[in-house]
Amino acid sequence: MATTRRAFEAQGMTLKDEMCVKLAARVSGMLGIGDMMELAEEYEVFHINRGESSNVVTTELLEAFKDHLQRQRSEVLSKKKRAGGWHTYASMDLDDVSVSLDRSFSKVQTQQAGKKGGFAKPGPVAQARSSKRASDAPETQAKAGSTFSKRARSGTDFASLVVKHKKRPDAEEEAEGAPKYSKVLDEDTGARSLLRGPGTSARFMYDTAEAKAALVDERIQRLVDLLETRFGIDASNSVYGIANEPVVVCGRICCDSAEGRINEASILIEGSSLHSQGMKVRLDTSKLSSLSLFPGQVVAVEGINPSGHCITAFGILTGVPKPLCAAGSSHRALGRAGDRSRRVVVASGPFTTVEDLSLEPLKALIESASEDKPDFLVLNGPFVDKDHPIVKAGQVDVEFEDLFDLCCESFRKLPRETKVVLVPSVRDVHHDPAYPQPPFRTNGMPGDVREKIICAPNPAVVSCSGVTIGATSHDILKHLSGSELHRSSSSSDRMARLASHVLQQRNFYPLSPPAPGTCLDSKLASEKDAIFLPNSPDVLVLPSDLNPFAREVSVQPSVHTRDGHVGVFSTKIPESSAQEASCICVNPGRLAKGPTGGTFCLLDVTPSGELEKATIKRI
Structure with missing residues (x-):
């Protein structure tokens, strides 16, 4: 009983009473689901698809879940029956087919050899493999004197x-x-x-492409929220917004070429869909004393963008660990x-x-x-x-x-x-x-x-x-x-x-x-x-x-800044x-x-x- 409760609780569900616990165990036995965790995972999918707002599992829901599973299995069986002539071949079936084919080809070869004056001989007949354990297979045996x-x-x-x-x-x-x-x-x-x-x-x-874009946006937005709520830094600025005074923008590091390794002349920063409509602009890192960037890295950049097409970075925050x-x-x-x-x-x-x-x-x-x-x-x-x-x-x-x-x-x-x-x-x-x-x-x-x-x-x-x-x-x-693109005046541990x-x-x-x-x-x-x-x-x-x-x-x-620059990252984050x-x-x-x-x-x-x-x- 305790195992049943724990399995459902692990999926965020609570069985209402002991009657529900017994019914869940009975459903598991009726449908041949030996692992209670597997049953709980299947129920979670059923629960979400029904649109239930409460996480309490009642006897009515379990009965509906049982009917749902039985209906699913009966549909699978009916499809198999309708398939009629289909047969699932086991390894022994394939061995028999192999023997039959080899014998047929051997007979054809013998007949052709007889017609042409014959120098061909019957082909070898394959021997059917007997079923064996993995531990008995030759490839799983250690070789004597192995390296x-x-x-x-x-x-x-x-x-x-x-x-x-x-x-x-x-x-x-x-x-x-x-x-x-x-x-x-x-x-x-x-x-x-x-x-x-x-x-x-x-x-x-x-x-999908939408899911990939959503994952990028999620990563950028998490950094924006962290900087604004925990450090009090305004990080919701657009990457293409004209800025003659230093501002902070968040985005993903990209390379201007689909192929080839990133270098300082090819760095782009891509903003989020929310704040920058997914636009990319060039990122100038020449004024920074050190650098450690790679494609896909989500960063916060402090800098200016006089033209709206290129951000000159005075400081880059490459991450805040949990x-x-x-x-x-x-x-x-x-x-x-x-x-x-x-x-x-x-x-x-x-x-x-x-x-x-x-x-x-x-x-x-x-x-x-x-x-x-x-x-x-x-x-x-x-x-x-x-x-x-x-x-x-x-x-x-x-x-x-x-x-x-x-x-x-x-x-x-x-x-x-x-x-x-x-x-x-x-x-x-x-x-x-x-x-x-x-x-x-x-x-x-x-x-x-x-x-x-x-x-x-x-x-x-x-x-x-x-x-x-x-x-x-x-x-x-x-x-x-x-x-990775790395530049530093001092040595560091690469690993x-x-x-x-x-x-x-x-x-x-x-x-x-x-x-x-x-x-x-x-x-x-x-x-x-x-x-x-x-x-x-x-x-x-x-x-x-x-x-x-x-x-x-x-x-x-981790912050990379211009020599002598005291910016928002240096003052607020430490x-x-x-x-x-x-x-x-x-x-x-x-x-x-x-x-x-x-x-x-x-x-x-x-x-x-x-x-x-x-x-x-x-x-």
Whole structure:
């Protein structure tokens, strides 16, 4: 009964009384829906489509919901009956067809050879494959003497970071840092999701040009509202308005060419539809002492525009990060920090080498976790990589879903207290290729495997062991690295700077247009706020092909100004945001690199729930 109530409450619905709870359980049993969370998600769609204003679920609504589902299923069955001659072929059917065709062609070849004096011989007859488990397939067997088994410096430290004590938000920032969405993912550990991603039944490929424009407008308007309400800066000016005195305008950085990398001669700023009718003007940054821009970045510019066609910038605010979560917030308390130190292991796929699909690196990680005994193992996809040579060549003799199940079955060897958080990737060939991405479906897995797994969306913000972890499997660091325009008279940490863009933009993927293969769905992103950071996490996990690292990144506004210029950004923003705070940004690297092993990250957490150390280790 409690599971039924929690499932509906997670979707923002409240069952009116015990009669409703029993009826919901009965509907689930009648229709064969074993997962109560799936039933609650389907009911939420039904509830919204009916136009109900109240979130209280009554027996009348449940009866109507039951009739609706039964009607849907009967329509599906009637369509199948009308289809008549259609037949769904299984692998054994196709094998039989293959044998039949080969025999037919062999007979034709023999007859033709007899007519022409014959030197042709009957072709070989294909042998029907017997059904087999994924673990028995040749491609999932580790090769003797593999390159991975001969790896050097296994288990040694690649890099480490001792975390300084972080200051928490003051009273003014605490309200903004408090998460507006919180959903229990695991009752045993108290793990919660703080980001409302798309559900398992989310529909994608419905993106439109209007949805893409709306997402851009939403990002710009959020910055305008922040500057006006929190800092008292008038930021509603048009980008093309003539201004002989410095004004502040907000917009998106663009390049004047659809192709090619942005440079200082090609920078445009695009205003919102509300304030600038979506117009673009040139942005002159020659007077600034430093610069860090990329296409899609939403910024506030202080400058003049004498002609209405070009803004001369005296200062650029490139972002205001969200505050860290308050120490006393409810989700942090539910992290169950307890009275002992805790550990969290973070790793990113691929989890198998290019030589085979035997999951040797993942098995080695599980062996390491058996020694370290972490409370959580956070794994970012891909798990069944579409770019794996064997998968690309079509040489996989089992279902992709079976390969993923094989991966999950290996979690049985983890310590009893360790839970696994799975974040999917658009490169997962067995999963929906859309970003933001729904969590994995685990309905068909054995119960002991499902108990070990916590499925999160991509991107995800999860509170576990008293620490808030934000993660995305997209290689945003590599994409930003190839698109960023940076100029500075002093040296800076490139990796920390790239990671800081995600925090400053409050967005897991701020680059626009997105890199090929991103699969960004603007409609999903704007509907669910699924790519916006609800707050600055304690740990931001950004897996990348770039060099692994762990950096302490300041959660402070970033301003680039002209030398000697004292403008509105310099005077108003530092006064309102004087608290020092930082986020630990981590690139754990890839667990498998080509034919050999890669790296992963080990996080040490104090009994009070504070991050103490981040260590990048070789597998």
